[in-house]
Amino acid sequence: MDAVIALHYQNDVLHPDGKIRVGIAADSPLRAGVIAAAEQLLKHARERALPIVHVRVAFRPDYADLLTNAPIFRNVAAIGAVVEGSWGAGFYDSLAPLDGDAREFVVTHKRINGFYESSLETVLRAVGARRLVVAGVATHSVVESTVRHAVDMGYEVTVAADACAAGTPAAHAAALESMRLIARVCDVDSVWQA
Numbered sequence: 001m002d003a004v005i006a007l008h009y010q011n012d013v014l015h016p017d018g019k020i021r022v023g024i025a026a027d028s029p030l031r032a033g034v035i036a037a038a039e040q041l042l043k044h045a046r047e048r049a050l051p052i053v054h055v056r057v058a059f060r061p062d063y064a065d066l067l068t069n070a071p072i073f074r075n076v077a078a079i080g081a082v083v084e085g086s087w088g089a090g091f092y093d094s095l096a097p098l099d100g101d102a103r104e105f106v107v108t109h110k111r112i113n114g115f116y117e118s119s120l121e122t123v124l125r126a127v128g129a130r131r132l133v134v135a136g137v138a139t140h141s142v143v144e145s146t147v148r149h150a151v152d153m154g155y156e157v158t159v160a161a162d163a164c165a166a167g168t169p170a171a172h173a174a175a176l177e178s179m180r181l182i183a184r185v186c187d188v189d190s191v192w193q194a
Contacts, residue, residue, distance in 0.1 A: 003129035007136025012088030135163035
């Protein structure tokens, strides 16, 4: 069975007023393109009645659960991003899980890898997933680290490239090229083609 992992489609990450915005300017057409591709990916998954795991990152208001061993984490605390219960930690409206849909799951994590100390593996095993379609923001951090972990666990992985973004186009392209060694990389419209 296929399952979709949608990573960090949250207000602080995608919304023009978000605190992180992964380097995409508020009025950039790149933002609209990533959002449109992600909407299409979720639509296709729902039409196929596939499980969707929405993975989000969020921390306590005092950041006591945030390790600050890396610049990315120190920056999250410095700018006050993705605080549990805040608008910024919430899902971007058009990419939010459907209320009451038993095939949609929400997993919260606190590191770069979506699997690390989260319930992601438990959810995927419960739904019987063998093949994963992964997309999200940012390509060169949470997407790539989650894909690498999934491949090491034995999953067959496809990365929906146009539903991903990074701080710079070069970082996005480099991450996709790196993942081609271990995963199929394609656009959303090609994900379920043979």
